[in-house]
Amino acid sequence: MLDPYLDDRLLSNVVDAAHSLHSRTLNISLGEQIVFKHAVVISTFTFLIYDYFCTLDREVAFVWSRPRTFGTYLFVLNRYLPFIDLTLSISALEVFLSPEGCSRHYAAIAWLNILGVTISQAILYLRTIAIWERNRWIMILLGTTFVTMLATAITATKLMLNSVQLKPANPNFFFGCDLIHMDLYIIVSFGVILVSETTVVLLTLIRALKHLRRSSSSWVHQLYKRGFLFYIYLLAVTMLNIMFPIFAPLIVRTVFTDIQRVLHSILCTRVIFIIMSLQNEQERAEVANSCNDSLVYSRSRMTMDEDGMILTNVLDTFATPDDR
Template sequence: MHYPNDLDYRLSSNVLVSMVTLLLWDYAITLQDEISDIWLKPWTLGTVVFFMNRYSPFVDMSMALYMNFQISSPQYCERMYKAILVFLAAGLGVSELVILLRTWAIYHRTATMGYLLLALAAATYTPGFYVAYKEVSILEYQPVPEDTVGCKVLKSSILIVVPWVLLFISQTIILLLTMIKGKDHLFRSRQSWVKNFYQQGLVFYILLTCILLLNIAVPLIAKPEPHFKQWLSAPLRVFHSVFANRVILHISRSQRMSRHQHDFVTSVQATPLKPDYSTHIVSHTRHSSRHSEDGMTDNDHELTAFRGETFGSQSRLTNS
Protein backbone atom coordinates (compact mmCIF):
# COMPACT_ATOMS: atom_id res chain seq x y z
CA MET A 1 0.00 0.00 0.00
CA HIS A 2 1.37 3.39 -1.05
CA TYR A 3 0.37 6.90 -0.06
CA PRO A 4 0.38 9.65 -2.69
CA ASN A 5 2.98 12.34 -2.21
CA ASP A 6 1.15 15.14 -4.00
CA LEU A 7 0.04 18.33 -2.26
CA ASP A 8 -3.67 17.65 -2.74
CA TYR A 9 -3.56 14.34 -0.89
CA ARG A 10 -1.47 15.74 1.95
CA LEU A 11 -3.81 18.70 2.37
CA SER A 12 -7.01 16.66 2.32
CA SER A 13 -5.63 13.96 4.62
CA ASN A 14 -4.26 16.41 7.18
CA VAL A 15 -7.45 18.46 7.16
CA LEU A 16 -9.66 15.39 7.59
CA VAL A 17 -7.59 14.01 10.47
CA SER A 18 -7.57 17.45 12.11
CA MET A 19 -11.34 17.81 11.81
CA VAL A 20 -12.03 14.35 13.23
CA THR A 21 -9.68 15.18 16.11
CA LEU A 22 -11.57 18.43 16.70
CA LEU A 23 -14.89 16.58 16.69
CA LEU A 24 -13.63 14.08 19.27
CA TRP A 25 -12.12 16.83 21.44
CA ASP A 26 -15.29 18.91 21.38
CA TYR A 27 -17.37 15.84 22.14
CA ALA A 28 -15.20 14.96 25.13
CA ILE A 29 -15.31 18.41 26.74
CA THR A 30 -19.07 18.89 26.22
CA LEU A 31 -20.31 15.36 26.96
CA GLN A 32 -21.12 16.14 30.60
CA ASP A 33 -23.23 19.13 29.57
CA GLU A 34 -24.98 17.00 26.96
CA ILE A 35 -25.85 14.34 29.53
CA SER A 36 -27.08 16.88 32.10
CA ASP A 37 -28.95 19.26 29.81
CA ILE A 38 -30.09 17.06 26.90
CA TRP A 39 -30.19 13.37 27.78
CA LEU A 40 -31.73 13.82 31.25
CA LYS A 41 -34.39 16.30 30.14
CA PRO A 42 -37.74 15.54 28.45
CA TRP A 43 -37.17 14.86 24.76
CA THR A 44 -38.77 17.02 22.08
CA LEU A 45 -38.32 17.52 18.35
CA GLY A 46 -35.59 20.02 19.19
CA THR A 47 -33.73 17.24 21.01
CA VAL A 48 -33.78 15.14 17.85
CA VAL A 49 -32.42 18.10 15.86
CA PHE A 50 -29.59 18.40 18.38
CA PHE A 51 -28.66 14.72 18.11
CA MET A 52 -28.72 14.85 14.31
CA ASN A 53 -26.43 17.86 14.35
CA ARG A 54 -24.21 16.40 17.05
CA TYR A 55 -23.57 12.95 15.63
CA SER A 56 -24.02 13.17 11.86
CA PRO A 57 -20.54 14.71 11.27
CA PHE A 58 -18.98 11.54 12.62
CA VAL A 59 -20.65 9.63 9.79
CA ASP A 60 -19.53 11.70 6.81
CA MET A 61 -16.09 12.49 8.27
CA SER A 62 -15.50 8.76 8.87
CA MET A 63 -16.61 8.01 5.31
CA ALA A 64 -14.25 10.67 3.97
CA LEU A 65 -11.37 9.29 6.02
CA TYR A 66 -12.09 5.78 4.77
CA MET A 67 -12.20 6.98 1.16
CA ASN A 68 -8.93 8.86 1.63
CA PHE A 69 -7.02 5.90 3.08
CA GLN A 70 -8.56 3.08 1.03
CA ILE A 71 -7.39 1.67 -2.30
CA SER A 72 -10.29 2.61 -4.56
CA SER A 73 -11.41 2.57 -8.16
CA PRO A 74 -12.79 5.72 -9.84
CA GLN A 75 -16.28 4.20 -9.72
CA TYR A 76 -15.98 3.53 -5.98
CA CYS A 77 -14.71 7.08 -5.38
CA GLU A 78 -17.68 8.50 -7.25
CA ARG A 79 -20.20 6.47 -5.24
CA MET A 80 -18.54 7.34 -1.96
CA TYR A 81 -18.35 11.02 -2.79
CA LYS A 82 -22.06 11.11 -3.64
CA ALA A 83 -22.90 9.51 -0.29
CA ILE A 84 -20.61 11.89 1.58
CA LEU A 85 -22.14 14.87 -0.22
CA VAL A 86 -25.64 13.80 0.83
CA PHE A 87 -24.60 13.62 4.49
CA LEU A 88 -22.63 16.86 4.24
CA ALA A 89 -25.50 18.79 2.66
CA ALA A 90 -28.04 17.38 5.12
CA GLY A 91 -25.72 18.07 8.04
CA LEU A 92 -25.12 21.66 7.00
CA GLY A 93 -28.87 22.05 6.64
CA VAL A 94 -29.48 20.81 10.19
CA SER A 95 -26.75 23.09 11.58
CA GLU A 96 -28.25 26.05 9.75
CA LEU A 97 -31.67 25.10 11.12
CA VAL A 98 -30.34 25.42 14.66
CA ILE A 99 -28.81 28.81 13.86
CA LEU A 100 -32.04 29.97 12.22
CA LEU A 101 -34.06 28.85 15.25
CA ARG A 102 -31.62 30.69 17.49
CA THR A 103 -32.14 33.85 15.46
CA TRP A 104 -35.91 33.38 15.56
CA ALA A 105 -35.75 32.88 19.33
CA ILE A 106 -33.94 36.15 20.03
CA TYR A 107 -36.66 37.91 18.00
CA HIS A 108 -39.25 36.28 20.32
CA ARG A 109 -40.43 33.95 17.54
CA THR A 110 -42.60 36.52 15.79
CA ALA A 111 -44.49 35.40 12.69
CA THR A 112 -42.83 38.05 10.52
CA MET A 113 -39.32 36.95 11.46
CA GLY A 114 -40.32 33.30 11.07
CA TYR A 115 -41.49 33.85 7.49
CA LEU A 116 -38.38 35.91 6.73
CA LEU A 117 -36.04 33.19 7.96
CA LEU A 118 -38.05 30.51 6.16
CA ALA A 119 -37.72 32.45 2.91
CA LEU A 120 -34.00 32.90 3.54
CA ALA A 121 -33.54 29.16 4.07
CA ALA A 122 -35.50 28.34 0.90
CA ALA A 123 -33.51 30.86 -1.15
CA THR A 124 -30.26 29.40 0.17
CA TYR A 125 -30.81 25.66 0.09
CA THR A 126 -33.12 25.06 -2.85
CA PRO A 127 -30.67 26.35 -5.49
CA GLY A 128 -27.73 25.20 -3.37
CA PHE A 129 -28.84 21.56 -3.37
CA TYR A 130 -29.63 21.70 -7.07
CA VAL A 131 -26.20 23.09 -7.95
CA ALA A 132 -24.52 20.49 -5.72
CA TYR A 133 -26.42 17.78 -7.60
CA LYS A 134 -25.23 19.19 -10.93
CA GLU A 135 -21.66 19.33 -9.65
CA VAL A 136 -21.77 15.64 -8.72
CA SER A 137 -22.99 14.73 -12.21
CA ILE A 138 -20.01 16.56 -13.73
CA LEU A 139 -17.38 15.26 -11.31
CA GLU A 140 -15.03 12.55 -12.62
CA TYR A 141 -12.25 10.61 -10.93
CA GLN A 142 -9.15 9.19 -12.56
CA PRO A 143 -7.38 5.91 -11.74
CA VAL A 144 -4.54 6.09 -9.25
CA PRO A 145 -1.34 3.99 -9.47
CA GLU A 146 -1.64 0.39 -8.35
CA ASP A 147 -1.63 -0.16 -4.58
CA THR A 148 -2.06 3.59 -3.99
CA VAL A 149 -4.72 4.84 -1.61
CA GLY A 150 -7.08 7.75 -2.07
CA CYS A 151 -9.05 9.26 -4.93
CA LYS A 152 -7.90 11.75 -7.53
CA VAL A 153 -10.29 14.17 -9.23
CA LEU A 154 -9.97 14.41 -13.01
CA LYS A 155 -12.78 16.82 -13.82
CA SER A 156 -14.96 19.18 -11.80
CA SER A 157 -16.96 22.35 -12.28
CA ILE A 158 -16.73 25.90 -10.98
CA LEU A 159 -20.39 25.47 -9.98
CA ILE A 160 -19.14 24.26 -6.61
CA VAL A 161 -18.72 27.88 -5.45
CA VAL A 162 -22.43 28.68 -5.89
CA PRO A 163 -23.66 26.89 -2.71
CA TRP A 164 -20.87 28.54 -0.72
CA VAL A 165 -21.78 32.00 -2.05
CA LEU A 166 -25.44 31.42 -1.13
CA LEU A 167 -24.46 30.22 2.32
CA PHE A 168 -22.18 33.24 2.76
CA ILE A 169 -25.06 35.60 1.94
CA SER A 170 -27.33 33.74 4.36
CA GLN A 171 -24.73 33.84 7.14
CA THR A 172 -24.19 37.56 6.60
CA ILE A 173 -27.91 38.29 6.87
CA ILE A 174 -28.19 36.20 10.04
CA LEU A 175 -25.15 37.98 11.51
CA LEU A 176 -26.72 41.38 10.83
CA LEU A 177 -30.02 40.29 12.37
CA THR A 178 -28.18 38.96 15.43
CA MET A 179 -26.15 42.15 15.86
CA ILE A 180 -29.25 44.35 15.57
CA LYS A 181 -31.06 42.42 18.28
CA GLY A 182 -27.90 41.85 20.29
CA LYS A 183 -27.33 45.57 20.68
CA ASP A 184 -30.74 45.90 22.30
CA HIS A 185 -30.27 42.83 24.51
CA LEU A 186 -26.83 43.89 25.71
CA PHE A 187 -28.10 47.38 26.54
CA ARG A 188 -31.05 46.10 28.60
CA SER A 189 -29.58 43.01 30.23
CA ARG A 190 -27.04 42.82 33.05
CA GLN A 191 -26.70 39.04 32.95
CA SER A 192 -23.21 37.84 32.07
CA TRP A 193 -24.49 34.91 30.02
CA VAL A 194 -26.13 37.31 27.55
CA LYS A 195 -22.79 38.99 26.88
CA ASN A 196 -21.05 35.63 26.49
CA PHE A 197 -23.86 34.39 24.24
CA TYR A 198 -23.33 37.18 21.72
CA GLN A 199 -19.54 37.26 22.04
CA GLN A 200 -19.23 33.55 21.31
CA GLY A 201 -21.72 33.85 18.48
CA LEU A 202 -19.73 36.67 16.89
CA VAL A 203 -16.46 34.74 17.12
CA PHE A 204 -18.00 31.65 15.52
CA TYR A 205 -19.65 33.69 12.77
CA ILE A 206 -16.33 35.33 11.92
CA LEU A 207 -14.63 31.93 11.85
CA LEU A 208 -17.35 30.38 9.66
CA THR A 209 -17.25 33.38 7.33
CA CYS A 210 -13.49 33.04 6.88
CA ILE A 211 -13.86 29.34 6.03
CA LEU A 212 -16.70 30.13 3.63
CA LEU A 213 -14.62 32.77 1.85
CA LEU A 214 -11.77 30.27 1.51
CA ASN A 215 -14.20 27.72 0.06
CA ILE A 216 -15.19 30.33 -2.50
CA ALA A 217 -11.66 31.54 -3.24
CA VAL A 218 -9.85 28.19 -3.55
CA PRO A 219 -11.90 26.82 -6.49
CA LEU A 220 -11.48 30.13 -8.33
CA ILE A 221 -7.74 30.31 -7.70
CA ALA A 222 -7.19 26.60 -8.39
CA LYS A 223 -9.40 26.57 -11.50
CA PRO A 224 -6.92 24.57 -13.64
CA GLU A 225 -6.49 22.06 -10.80
CA PRO A 226 -9.93 20.61 -9.95
CA HIS A 227 -8.61 18.32 -7.23
CA PHE A 228 -7.91 21.30 -4.94
CA LYS A 229 -11.53 22.42 -4.85
CA GLN A 230 -13.00 20.19 -2.13
CA TRP A 231 -10.56 19.99 0.76
CA LEU A 232 -12.01 22.92 2.75
CA SER A 233 -15.56 21.57 2.88
CA ALA A 234 -14.67 19.39 5.89
CA PRO A 235 -13.75 22.34 8.18
CA LEU A 236 -16.95 24.13 7.22
CA ARG A 237 -19.02 21.04 8.00
CA VAL A 238 -17.36 20.42 11.37
CA PHE A 239 -17.30 24.03 12.59
CA HIS A 240 -20.95 24.48 11.62
CA SER A 241 -21.87 21.46 13.71
CA VAL A 242 -19.71 22.49 16.66
CA PHE A 243 -21.12 26.02 16.65
CA ALA A 244 -24.73 24.84 16.53
CA ASN A 245 -24.05 22.37 19.35
CA ARG A 246 -22.50 25.09 21.49
CA VAL A 247 -25.52 27.34 20.92
CA ILE A 248 -27.92 24.72 22.28
CA LEU A 249 -25.67 23.61 25.14
CA HIS A 250 -24.95 27.19 26.18
CA ILE A 251 -28.64 28.08 26.39
CA SER A 252 -29.44 24.80 28.16
CA ARG A 253 -26.69 25.42 30.71
CA SER A 254 -27.87 29.00 31.25
CA GLN A 255 -31.42 27.78 31.81
CA ARG A 256 -30.22 25.25 34.39
CA MET A 257 -28.26 27.93 36.25
CA SER A 258 -31.23 30.30 36.10
CA ARG A 259 -33.55 27.67 37.57
CA HIS A 260 -31.08 26.95 40.37
CA GLN A 261 -30.98 30.66 41.08
CA HIS A 262 -34.78 30.79 41.13
CA ASP A 263 -34.84 27.90 43.60
CA PHE A 264 -32.44 29.87 45.77
CA VAL A 265 -34.78 32.88 45.74
CA THR A 266 -37.66 30.65 46.80
CA SER A 267 -35.66 29.14 49.65
CA VAL A 268 -34.58 32.57 50.88
CA GLN A 269 -38.18 33.75 50.92
CA ALA A 270 -39.14 30.74 53.03
CA THR A 271 -36.24 31.16 55.49
CA PRO A 272 -36.84 33.30 58.61
CA LEU A 273 -33.94 35.73 58.30
CA LYS A 274 -33.71 39.31 59.45
CA PRO A 275 -35.98 41.43 57.23
CA ASP A 276 -33.33 43.75 55.83
CA TYR A 277 -30.91 40.93 55.00
CA SER A 278 -33.57 38.72 53.42
CA THR A 279 -34.95 41.58 51.36
CA HIS A 280 -31.47 42.43 50.10
CA ILE A 281 -30.73 38.86 49.01
CA VAL A 282 -34.07 38.36 47.27
CA SER A 283 -33.92 41.75 45.60
CA HIS A 284 -30.36 41.23 44.37
CA THR A 285 -31.00 37.71 43.12
CA ARG A 286 -34.26 38.63 41.40
CA HIS A 287 -32.49 41.46 39.65
CA SER A 288 -30.01 39.03 38.11
CA SER A 289 -32.67 36.45 37.18
CA ARG A 290 -35.87 38.09 35.99
CA HIS A 291 -38.92 35.95 35.28
CA SER A 292 -41.76 36.76 32.96
CA GLU A 293 -45.43 36.59 33.86
CA ASP A 294 -45.62 32.95 32.79
CA GLY A 295 -42.90 32.01 35.30
CA MET A 296 -40.25 31.43 32.65
CA THR A 297 -36.93 33.21 32.43
CA ASP A 298 -35.55 34.70 29.24
CA ASN A 299 -33.32 31.61 29.08
CA ASP A 300 -36.40 29.38 29.22
CA HIS A 301 -38.04 31.20 26.33
CA GLU A 302 -34.91 30.92 24.19
CA LEU A 303 -34.37 27.25 24.99
CA THR A 304 -38.00 26.55 24.08
CA ALA A 305 -37.18 27.40 20.48
CA PHE A 306 -34.76 24.49 20.30
CA ARG A 307 -36.89 21.86 22.03
CA GLY A 308 -39.80 21.36 19.72
CA GLU A 309 -42.21 24.15 20.64
CA THR A 310 -40.78 26.15 17.76
CA PHE A 311 -42.39 23.62 15.44
CA GLY A 312 -45.81 24.32 16.92
CA SER A 313 -46.02 21.24 19.10
CA GLN A 314 -46.06 21.09 22.88
CA SER A 315 -45.99 17.31 22.97
CA ARG A 316 -42.83 15.48 23.97
CA LEU A 317 -41.45 12.49 22.14
CA THR A 318 -40.54 10.53 25.23
CA ASN A 319 -40.44 11.05 28.93
CA SER A 320 -37.19 10.94 30.79
Protein backbone atom coordinates in the same frame (compact mmCIF):
# COMPACT_ATOMS: atom_id res chain seq x y z
CA MET B 1 14.38 48.66 -34.64
CA LEU B 2 14.07 45.39 -32.68
CA ASP B 3 14.43 42.06 -34.45
CA PRO B 4 10.94 40.44 -34.80
CA TYR B 5 12.52 37.03 -34.24
CA LEU B 6 14.09 38.30 -31.03
CA ASP B 7 10.73 39.73 -29.98
CA ASP B 8 9.04 36.36 -30.56
CA ARG B 9 11.69 34.54 -28.55
CA LEU B 10 11.43 37.08 -25.75
CA LEU B 11 7.66 36.74 -25.65
CA SER B 12 7.97 32.96 -25.71
CA ASN B 13 10.44 33.03 -22.82
CA VAL B 14 8.16 35.30 -20.79
CA VAL B 15 5.20 32.96 -21.37
CA ASP B 16 7.30 29.91 -20.45
CA ALA B 17 8.48 31.65 -17.28
CA ALA B 18 4.92 32.54 -16.35
CA HIS B 19 3.79 28.95 -16.89
CA SER B 20 6.73 27.71 -14.82
CA LEU B 21 5.91 30.11 -11.98
CA HIS B 22 2.25 29.08 -12.07
CA SER B 23 3.26 25.42 -11.99
CA ARG B 24 5.49 25.95 -8.96
CA THR B 25 2.95 28.02 -7.02
CA LEU B 26 -0.36 26.30 -7.76
CA ASN B 27 0.18 23.01 -9.55
CA ILE B 28 1.99 21.13 -6.84
CA SER B 29 2.66 17.46 -7.49
CA LEU B 30 -0.13 14.93 -7.19
CA GLY B 31 1.64 13.24 -4.30
CA GLU B 32 1.90 16.52 -2.38
CA GLN B 33 -1.77 17.26 -3.00
CA ILE B 34 -2.78 13.84 -1.64
CA VAL B 35 -0.58 14.24 1.44
CA PHE B 36 -2.05 17.71 2.03
CA LYS B 37 -5.61 16.40 1.72
CA HIS B 38 -4.85 13.50 4.10
CA ALA B 39 -3.37 15.90 6.64
CA VAL B 40 -6.35 18.28 6.54
CA VAL B 41 -8.99 15.54 6.85
CA ILE B 42 -7.21 13.64 9.63
CA SER B 43 -6.46 16.87 11.54
CA THR B 44 -10.10 17.88 11.25
CA PHE B 45 -11.26 14.49 12.54
CA THR B 46 -8.79 14.72 15.44
CA PHE B 47 -10.10 18.18 16.32
CA LEU B 48 -13.70 16.89 16.22
CA ILE B 49 -12.89 14.00 18.59
CA TYR B 50 -10.95 16.31 20.93
CA ASP B 51 -13.83 18.78 21.14
CA TYR B 52 -16.30 15.95 21.69
CA PHE B 53 -14.54 14.68 24.81
CA CYS B 54 -13.96 18.25 26.05
CA THR B 55 -17.72 18.91 25.99
CA LEU B 56 -19.12 15.45 26.77
CA ASP B 57 -19.81 16.38 30.41
CA ARG B 58 -21.95 19.32 29.27
CA GLU B 59 -23.85 17.10 26.88
CA VAL B 60 -24.69 14.68 29.70
CA ALA B 61 -25.64 17.48 32.09
CA PHE B 62 -27.63 19.71 29.75
CA VAL B 63 -29.08 17.36 27.12
CA TRP B 64 -29.57 13.82 28.40
CA SER B 65 -30.83 14.90 31.83
CA ARG B 66 -33.73 16.81 30.22
CA PRO B 67 -37.00 15.65 28.67
CA ARG B 68 -36.70 14.83 24.97
CA THR B 69 -37.90 17.52 22.57
CA PHE B 70 -37.57 18.15 18.85
CA GLY B 71 -34.59 20.34 19.72
CA THR B 72 -32.90 17.31 21.31
CA TYR B 73 -33.03 15.40 18.05
CA LEU B 74 -31.69 18.39 16.14
CA PHE B 75 -28.84 18.52 18.64
CA VAL B 76 -28.04 14.82 18.18
CA LEU B 77 -27.96 15.10 14.39
CA ASN B 78 -25.82 18.24 14.54
CA ARG B 79 -23.45 16.65 17.05
CA TYR B 80 -22.95 13.17 15.60
CA LEU B 81 -23.40 13.36 11.81
CA PRO B 82 -19.88 14.81 11.29
CA PHE B 83 -18.38 11.55 12.57
CA ILE B 84 -20.06 9.75 9.66
CA ASP B 85 -19.05 12.45 7.17
CA LEU B 86 -15.38 12.37 8.13
CA THR B 87 -15.24 8.57 8.28
CA LEU B 88 -16.41 8.51 4.66
CA SER B 89 -13.91 11.24 3.73
CA ILE B 90 -11.02 9.28 5.26
CA SER B 91 -12.12 6.00 3.66
CA ALA B 92 -12.24 7.73 0.26
CA LEU B 93 -8.55 8.57 0.75
CA GLU B 94 -7.37 5.31 2.32
CA VAL B 95 -9.24 2.59 0.40
CA PHE B 96 -8.65 1.70 -3.24
CA LEU B 97 -11.94 2.30 -5.06
CA SER B 98 -13.19 1.92 -8.60
CA PRO B 99 -14.46 5.07 -10.36
CA GLU B 100 -18.01 3.87 -9.64
CA GLY B 101 -17.20 3.37 -5.97
CA CYS B 102 -15.57 6.80 -5.83
CA SER B 103 -18.63 8.36 -7.43
CA ARG B 104 -20.86 6.83 -4.77
CA HIS B 105 -18.48 8.02 -2.05
CA TYR B 106 -18.44 11.57 -3.41
CA ALA B 107 -22.23 11.60 -3.60
CA ALA B 108 -22.65 10.30 -0.04
CA ILE B 109 -20.16 12.82 1.36
CA ALA B 110 -21.70 15.72 -0.57
CA TRP B 111 -25.29 14.97 0.50
CA LEU B 112 -24.29 14.37 4.12
CA ASN B 113 -22.50 17.72 4.09
CA ILE B 114 -25.64 19.40 2.76
CA LEU B 115 -27.74 17.68 5.44
CA GLY B 116 -25.35 18.60 8.23
CA VAL B 117 -24.98 22.25 7.25
CA THR B 118 -28.76 22.51 6.82
CA ILE B 119 -29.30 21.21 10.37
CA SER B 120 -26.73 23.64 11.76
CA GLN B 121 -28.35 26.51 9.89
CA ALA B 122 -31.78 25.44 11.19
CA ILE B 123 -30.46 25.63 14.77
CA LEU B 124 -29.09 29.13 14.17
CA TYR B 125 -32.39 30.15 12.57
CA LEU B 126 -34.43 28.84 15.51
CA ARG B 127 -32.16 30.70 17.89
CA THR B 128 -32.61 33.90 15.87
CA ILE B 129 -36.40 33.46 15.84
CA ALA B 130 -36.31 32.94 19.61
CA ILE B 131 -34.39 36.14 20.33
CA TRP B 132 -36.78 38.02 18.02
CA GLU B 133 -39.73 36.72 20.07
CA ARG B 134 -41.21 34.85 17.11
CA ASN B 135 -41.71 38.05 15.15
CA ARG B 136 -43.86 37.24 12.14
CA TRP B 137 -41.79 39.15 9.60
CA ILE B 138 -38.54 37.69 10.89
CA MET B 139 -40.01 34.20 10.59
CA ILE B 140 -41.09 34.93 7.01
CA LEU B 141 -37.66 36.37 6.15
CA LEU B 142 -35.75 33.47 7.66
CA GLY B 143 -38.15 30.90 6.24
CA THR B 144 -37.73 32.33 2.74
CA THR B 145 -33.96 32.52 3.14
CA PHE B 146 -33.79 28.95 4.43
CA VAL B 147 -35.87 27.49 1.58
CA THR B 148 -33.90 29.46 -1.02
CA MET B 149 -30.59 28.38 0.50
CA LEU B 150 -31.61 24.73 0.64
CA ALA B 151 -33.03 24.63 -2.90
CA THR B 152 -29.98 26.37 -4.37
CA ALA B 153 -27.52 24.17 -2.45
CA ILE B 154 -29.31 20.98 -3.53
CA THR B 155 -29.38 22.08 -7.18
CA ALA B 156 -25.72 23.16 -7.16
CA THR B 157 -24.64 19.92 -5.46
CA LYS B 158 -26.54 17.82 -7.99
CA LEU B 159 -24.94 19.71 -10.90
CA MET B 160 -21.51 19.38 -9.30
CA LEU B 161 -21.90 15.62 -8.85
CA ASN B 162 -23.09 15.27 -12.45
CA SER B 163 -19.92 17.04 -13.61
CA VAL B 164 -17.53 14.80 -11.67
CA GLN B 165 -15.28 12.63 -13.85
CA LEU B 166 -13.01 9.98 -12.36
CA LYS B 167 -10.50 7.50 -13.67
CA PRO B 168 -9.12 4.28 -12.16
CA ALA B 169 -6.39 5.04 -9.64
CA ASN B 170 -3.01 3.33 -9.71
CA PRO B 171 -2.91 1.11 -6.58
CA ASN B 172 0.90 1.14 -6.68
CA PHE B 173 0.92 4.92 -6.36
CA PHE B 174 -1.92 5.86 -4.03
CA PHE B 175 -5.28 4.78 -2.76
CA GLY B 176 -8.44 6.78 -3.06
CA CYS B 177 -10.17 8.49 -5.95
CA ASP B 178 -8.44 10.00 -8.99
CA LEU B 179 -10.51 13.03 -9.94
CA ILE B 180 -9.98 14.42 -13.45
CA HIS B 181 -12.83 16.96 -13.74
CA MET B 182 -15.33 18.78 -11.54
CA ASP B 183 -17.20 22.00 -12.27
CA LEU B 184 -17.13 24.87 -9.77
CA TYR B 185 -20.77 24.62 -8.69
CA ILE B 186 -19.49 24.20 -5.13
CA ILE B 187 -18.92 27.97 -5.09
CA VAL B 188 -22.66 28.49 -5.55
CA SER B 189 -23.43 26.25 -2.55
CA PHE B 190 -21.08 28.16 -0.29
CA GLY B 191 -22.30 31.46 -1.71
CA VAL B 192 -25.85 30.84 -0.50
CA ILE B 193 -24.50 29.64 2.86
CA LEU B 194 -22.61 32.94 3.10
CA VAL B 195 -25.84 34.87 2.45
CA SER B 196 -27.65 32.77 5.05
CA GLU B 197 -24.99 33.27 7.73
CA THR B 198 -24.76 36.99 7.01
CA THR B 199 -28.53 37.31 7.42
CA VAL B 200 -28.38 35.60 10.81
CA VAL B 201 -25.46 37.80 11.93
CA LEU B 202 -27.23 41.02 10.96
CA LEU B 203 -30.50 40.03 12.64
CA THR B 204 -28.63 38.97 15.78
CA LEU B 205 -26.68 42.23 15.81
CA ILE B 206 -29.84 44.33 15.48
CA ARG B 207 -31.50 42.41 18.31
CA ALA B 208 -28.39 42.53 20.49
CA LEU B 209 -28.30 46.33 20.39
CA LYS B 210 -31.72 46.38 22.07
CA HIS B 211 -31.34 43.28 24.23
CA LEU B 212 -28.01 44.19 25.80
CA ARG B 213 -29.23 47.66 26.78
CA ARG B 214 -32.07 46.27 28.90
CA SER B 215 -30.24 43.21 30.25
CA SER B 216 -27.68 43.34 33.05
CA SER B 217 -27.01 39.60 32.88
CA SER B 218 -23.35 38.74 32.29
CA TRP B 219 -24.53 35.43 30.83
CA VAL B 220 -26.50 37.19 28.11
CA HIS B 221 -23.51 39.39 27.26
CA GLN B 222 -21.36 36.26 27.12
CA LEU B 223 -23.86 34.53 24.85
CA TYR B 224 -23.88 37.37 22.33
CA LYS B 225 -20.11 37.84 22.50
CA ARG B 226 -19.36 34.18 21.86
CA GLY B 227 -22.16 33.93 19.34
CA PHE B 228 -20.67 36.73 17.23
CA LEU B 229 -17.21 35.15 17.45
CA PHE B 230 -18.66 31.84 16.27
CA TYR B 231 -20.41 33.57 13.36
CA ILE B 232 -17.17 35.31 12.36
CA TYR B 233 -15.34 31.96 12.32
CA LEU B 234 -18.05 30.43 10.14
CA LEU B 235 -18.07 33.40 7.77
CA ALA B 236 -14.28 33.24 7.42
CA VAL B 237 -14.29 29.53 6.57
CA THR B 238 -17.20 30.01 4.16
CA MET B 239 -15.26 32.74 2.35
CA LEU B 240 -12.26 30.41 2.19
CA ASN B 241 -14.41 27.70 0.60
CA ILE B 242 -15.68 30.21 -1.97
CA MET B 243 -12.25 31.55 -2.97
CA PHE B 244 -10.00 28.49 -2.62
CA PRO B 245 -11.61 26.31 -5.36
CA ILE B 246 -11.02 29.07 -7.94
CA PHE B 247 -7.22 28.88 -7.58
CA ALA B 248 -6.59 25.43 -6.12
CA PRO B 249 -5.59 22.31 -8.04
CA LEU B 250 -8.54 20.07 -8.88
CA ILE B 251 -7.91 17.31 -6.36
CA VAL B 252 -7.84 19.67 -3.35
CA ARG B 253 -10.66 22.04 -4.33
CA THR B 254 -12.99 20.63 -1.68
CA VAL B 255 -10.35 20.06 0.99
CA PHE B 256 -11.76 22.70 3.37
CA THR B 257 -15.39 21.57 3.15
CA ASP B 258 -14.80 19.09 5.97
CA ILE B 259 -13.43 21.89 8.14
CA GLN B 260 -16.54 23.97 7.51
CA ARG B 261 -18.79 21.00 8.23
CA VAL B 262 -17.05 20.31 11.56
CA LEU B 263 -16.97 23.98 12.57
CA HIS B 264 -20.70 24.31 11.90
CA SER B 265 -21.33 21.33 14.16
CA ILE B 266 -18.93 22.34 16.95
CA LEU B 267 -19.91 26.01 17.11
CA CYS B 268 -23.65 25.32 16.98
CA THR B 269 -23.19 22.71 19.70
CA ARG B 270 -21.35 25.21 21.89
CA VAL B 271 -24.05 27.83 21.37
CA ILE B 272 -26.62 25.26 22.51
CA PHE B 273 -24.54 24.41 25.58
CA ILE B 274 -24.31 28.09 26.55
CA ILE B 275 -28.07 28.48 26.18
CA MET B 276 -28.80 25.29 28.12
CA SER B 277 -26.44 26.33 30.91
CA LEU B 278 -28.43 29.57 31.20
CA GLN B 279 -31.66 27.59 31.31
CA ASN B 280 -30.17 25.34 33.98
CA GLU B 281 -29.29 28.34 36.16
CA GLN B 282 -32.81 29.71 35.72
CA GLU B 283 -34.41 26.38 36.64
CA ARG B 284 -32.35 26.11 39.82
CA ALA B 285 -33.43 29.62 40.79
CA GLU B 286 -37.05 28.66 40.13
CA VAL B 287 -36.74 25.53 42.27
CA ALA B 288 -35.32 27.63 45.10
CA ASN B 289 -38.41 29.82 44.88
CA SER B 290 -40.88 27.02 44.17
CA CYS B 291 -43.17 28.26 46.93
CA ASN B 292 -44.29 30.85 44.41
CA ASP B 293 -46.14 28.88 41.75
CA SER B 294 -46.07 31.77 39.32
CA LEU B 295 -42.30 31.44 39.02
CA VAL B 296 -42.40 27.80 37.89
CA TYR B 297 -41.75 27.50 34.18
CA SER B 298 -43.80 24.83 32.42
CA ARG B 299 -41.81 23.18 29.64
CA SER B 300 -44.70 21.10 28.35
CA ARG B 301 -46.86 23.89 26.98
CA MET B 302 -46.69 27.32 25.39
CA THR B 303 -45.85 30.04 27.88
CA MET B 304 -45.62 33.81 28.10
CA ASP B 305 -43.26 35.69 30.40
CA GLU B 306 -43.20 39.23 31.72
CA ASP B 307 -41.79 40.47 28.40
CA GLY B 308 -44.73 38.97 26.53
CA MET B 309 -42.56 36.50 24.66
CA ILE B 310 -44.25 33.33 23.48
CA LEU B 311 -42.06 30.32 22.76
CA THR B 312 -43.04 26.86 21.64
CA ASN B 313 -41.44 23.72 23.03
CA VAL B 314 -39.15 23.59 19.98
CA LEU B 315 -37.93 27.17 20.28
CA ASP B 316 -37.57 26.81 24.04
CA THR B 317 -34.49 24.66 23.46
CA PHE B 318 -32.78 27.69 21.97
CA ALA B 319 -34.10 30.41 24.30
CA THR B 320 -32.19 31.93 27.19
CA PRO B 321 -33.86 32.90 30.49
CA ASP B 322 -33.70 36.57 29.49
CA ASP B 323 -35.59 35.69 26.31
CA ARG B 324 -38.42 34.05 28.23
